[in-house]
Amino acid sequence: MAATQTPVPLFTVRSSSQVFHCPARTHPLHFASNFSKFAKASLSLRQSRIKNLTTPRATPSSSSPPTTFHGQCYVLGDNIDTDQIIPAEHLTLVPSNPNEYRKLGSFSFSGLPTSLYPIPFIQPGTDSTQYPIIIAGANFGCGSSREHAPVALGAAGVRAVVAESYARIFFRNSVATGEVYPIELEQEGVNKQCTTGDIVTVDLERNVFINHTKGKEFVLKPIGDAGPVIDAGGIFAYARKTGMISSVV
Amino acid sequence: MAATIVPAHAAFFGAKKEIGARASFSPSISAHRCRKHALNKVLAVMSPPQPSRAPSTTGSVKHGMTMTEKILAKSSDRSKLEPGENIWVNIDVLMTHDVCGPGTIGIFKKEFGKNAKVWDREKIVIIPDHYIFTSDERANRNVDIIRDFALEQNIKYFYDIKDLSNFKVNPDYKGVCHVALAQEGHCRPGEVLLGTDSHTCNAGAFGQFATGIGNTDAGFVMGTGKLLLKVPPTMRFVLDGEMPHYLLAKDLILQIIGEITVAGATYKSMEFVGSTVESLNMEERMTLCNMVVEAGGKNGVVPPDETTFKYLEGKTSLNYEPVYSDESAKFISEYRFDVSKLEPVVAKPHSPDNLALARECKDVKIDRVYIGSCTGGKTEDFMAAAKVFLASGKKVKVPTFLVPATQKVWMDLYSLPVPGSGGKTCSQIFEEAGCDTPASPSCGACLGGPRDTYARMNEPMVCVSTTNRNFPGRMGHKEGQIYLASPYTAAASALTGYVTDPREFL
Numbered sequence: 001m002a003a004t005q006t007p008v009p010l011f012t013v014r015s016s017s018q019v020f021h022c023p024a025r026t027h028p029l030h031f032a033s034n035f036s037k038f039a040k041a042s043l044s045l046r047q048s049r050i051k052n053l054t055t056p057r058a059t060p061s062s063s064s065p066p067t068t069f070h071g072q073c074y075v076l077g078d079n080i081d082t083d084q085i086i087p088a089e090h091l092t093l094v095p096s097n098p099n100e101y102r103k104l105g106s107f108s109f110s111g112l113p114t115s116l117y118p119i120p121f122i123q124p125g126t127d128s129t130q131y132p133i134i135i136a137g138a139n140f141g142c143g144s145s146r147e148h149a150p151v152a153l154g155a156a157g158v159r160a161v162v163a164e165s166y167a168r169i170f171f172r173n174s175v176a177t178g179e180v181y182p183i184e185l186e187q188e189g190v191n192k193q194c195t196t197g198d199i200v201t202v203d204l205e206r207n208v209f210i211n212h213t214k215g216k217e218f219v220l221k222p223i224g225d226a227g228p229v230i231d232a233g234g235i236f237a238y239a240r241k242t243g244m245i246s247s248v249v
Numbered sequence: 250m251a252a253t254i255v256p257a258h259a260a261f262f263g264a265k266k267e268i269g270a271r272a273s274f275s276p277s278i279s280a281h282r283c284r285k286h287a288l289n290k291v292l293a294v295m296s297p298p299q300p301s302r303a304p305s306t307t308g309s310v311k312h313g314m315t316m317t318e319k320i321l322a323k324s325s326d327r328s329k330l331e332p333g334e335n336i337w338v339n340i341d342v343l344m345t346h347d348v349c350g351p352g353t354i355g356i357f358k359k360e361f362g363k364n365a366k367v368w369d370r371e372k373i374v375i376i377p378d379h380y381i382f383t384s385d386e387r388a389n390r391n392v393d394i395i396r397d398f399a400l401e402q403n404i405k406y407f408y409d410i411k412d413l414s415n416f417k418v419n420p421d422y423k424g425v426c427h428v429a430l431a432q433e434g435h436c437r438p439g440e441v442l443l444g445t446d447s448h449t450c451n452a453g454a455f456g457q458f459a460t461g462i463g464n465t466d467a468g469f470v471m472g473t474g475k476l477l478l479k480v481p482p483t484m485r486f487v488l489d490g491e492m493p494h495y496l497l498a499k500d501l502i503l504q505i506i507g508e509i510t511v512a513g514a515t516y517k518s519m520e521f522v523g524s525t526v527e528s529l530n531m532e533e534r535m536t537l538c539n540m541v542v543e544a545g546g547k548n549g550v551v552p553p554d555e556t557t558f559k560y561l562e563g564k565t566s567l568n569y570e571p572v573y574s575d576e577s578a579k580f581i582s583e584y585r586f587d588v589s590k591l592e593p594v595v596a597k598p599h600s601p602d603n604l605a606l607a608r609e610c611k612d613v614k615i616d617r618v619y620i621g622s623c624t625g626g627k628t629e630d631f632m633a634a635a636k637v638f639l640a641s642g643k644k645v646k647v648p649t650f651l652v653p654a655t656q657k658v659w660m661d662l663y664s665l666p667v668p669g670s671g672g673k674t675c676s677q678i679f680e681e682a683g684c685d686t687p688a689s690p691s692c693g694a695c696l697g698g699p700r701d702t703y704a705r706m707n708e709p710m711v712c713v714s715t716t717n718r719n720f721p722g723r724m725g726h727k728e729g730q731i732y733l734a735s736p737y738t739a740a741a742s743a744l745t746g747y748v749t750d751p752r753e754f755l
Contacts, residue, residue, distance in 0.1 A: 079511055079512075079600060079720075081718070081720040083696070083697075083718070083720050083721070083722055083723050084720060084721060084722065087697065087722055088696040088697045088698055088723075089697055089698060089699055089700065089725075091348045091379075091380075092348075092380060092385055092387035092388045092391060092699065093387065094351040094352050094355060094391070094394075095352045095355075095464065096351070096352050096354075096355025096356055096359065096464070097351075097355065100387075111721065111722045111727065112721075113721045113722075113727050113728070114727075138512060139511060139512040139515070139545065142511055142512070142545065143447065143718060143720060144446075144447050144696070144718075145349075145445065145446055145447040145449075145461035145462065145463055146348070146349070146463075147349065147352060147445075147463035147464040147465060148352075165512065165515070167512070167515065167545055168515060168516050168545065168547060169447060169461055169462065169463060169542075172462070172463065172466065173463035173464075173465065173466075176463055176465035176466055177463070177465055225335060225479065229477070235465065235466070235469055235477065236360050236469065238477070239469070239473070239477075244337060244473070244475065245472070245473055
């Protein structure tokens, strides 16, 4: 090594302790516990998205933040970059356009090398995924700042990503868009103990991640600084609440 | 229209200038220490007053701020702040392009109303550059969307292109956003620049806080001119020693990323100092800061100096105020490099931190070479490549694609003489070496793009590239193999048909 390093650790900077700018909507973010997703929506894009999705929607209460996610998981390694999440050729699709939003979802994870990930994330001939929860290693979402990445995942039906750590722009965009809930694990190597298809539960009240298929439970890190912004309902709502921008739009 | 420095700090700046002048004659480490000491004397004027009691009796140790902390403090009207704090920052410039512009505009209109006006029509720079020279209808439509918005909002800086068949007949068109921002004088010391592109950190070369954000954040900035940001701690990279003639800034940053990994600087600021950094020109400093994001970094900074101020002369009429890290600033870590001992390197597939010596990859047969992008498609990058072709005098053995970043770069290739060539231009040297004709300026195949993008990798092949990422599928095909390299190494590899250390020719 040509460099000599003298670490002077003064701050423990947790990769999760970053502020996120939140959903581009004026209403609080809702993650229903079971089959529905973002069911509370008003004049937003969400409503048109929900109408288009084929699974039945339940309408959760309008004020409770998300508590659990449940379903099959798709397992990934370290350093999954945004080009693998949504290859650049699909970036001509504009995420704020409802028709193109759906199409974006159909291309999620189409950049994964099939030699490493033989199980397709989205079954050929369909445009949404059967895996609402992603389990990943370190530095998930590294690379480009494209907001299309968390948007594509959300559009495909992903509700939560449970990773060892995140790259900062992807994390910020996830919270800003509200498309996927970015959750961090306390310990390393959890993804190595999971297999794509395992049935899992993410419990945000108890801060645990349960792999029912493998019979294992893991601790999650609390959300950190993002909390107040998420609770307010996103960066726009947070800004209005704290008086940074006026309430009337 | 020369740039002027804010009068209140004129005395400070005057002293700094003098230091800068001395520095250029003595790049050794001891001189650097003298400069630091001298800087310390001057900076004492700027630092907050120290308490007269010993720190231990007050229960707290007062310390200075790093450059990044200072810029953020200034831009959030705070006299002091610490890493970890969340602050509302006033944004000086917001940049967006054709890929993220439409989404950003969509969010802006949704949240602020379809008749809302942007916070400042002079502080938004809209630069189409990603998917331009393509017949992809949606890509073309996206340029129309940003044009409509620019017209509606009377955006002062919109670098439009309408005639895709000939970039030269579009007088406003620039090309790659990060290079255009620099060339058009939008990067200024001490300011905060945000862009809907991860390589916005490129502008840190000017001693400003510059970072990439997503559409939603950008939509928010568009309406308010502010963003909630968390102050990052700073990692310091001290690069000293005379730069060997076969190394470029690209080798330095690849070395750094290789050593700290792609997550080594996550959420942190990377500050580049030292005699080597001071000897770099602005384009080389940009290459250094450009790839900060590849280490996970939030932003990169280089202290502004004479080189910076000279570059900015005639490019901007706005006042700017450089800031510098205090002598007593706290850094989360420090790495020191003796640059004279480094060798040309590459990042092997499929990660920017997959570091290897170029000479140890000499058996890797390649199929093509790509010289372009914000990272490696600037005038200096092409000059460097030309130098290698000139030294060899031979022809390339593989297709060699040249994509100038901007119109200005393209013009430089056809007009500037290459030193030591007897008056030849880069374009002449490239032609004699059998390279492809320099293409229309844009981001090109750096990120693949629509299928008909020039030089896109549509089959699995091995490419040596001066670009910034080599994750699977980055330039198009998922099984493509990309070796990231400096322009010297790229040109050398083109000449042999294998990954090649440029010392074979230089």
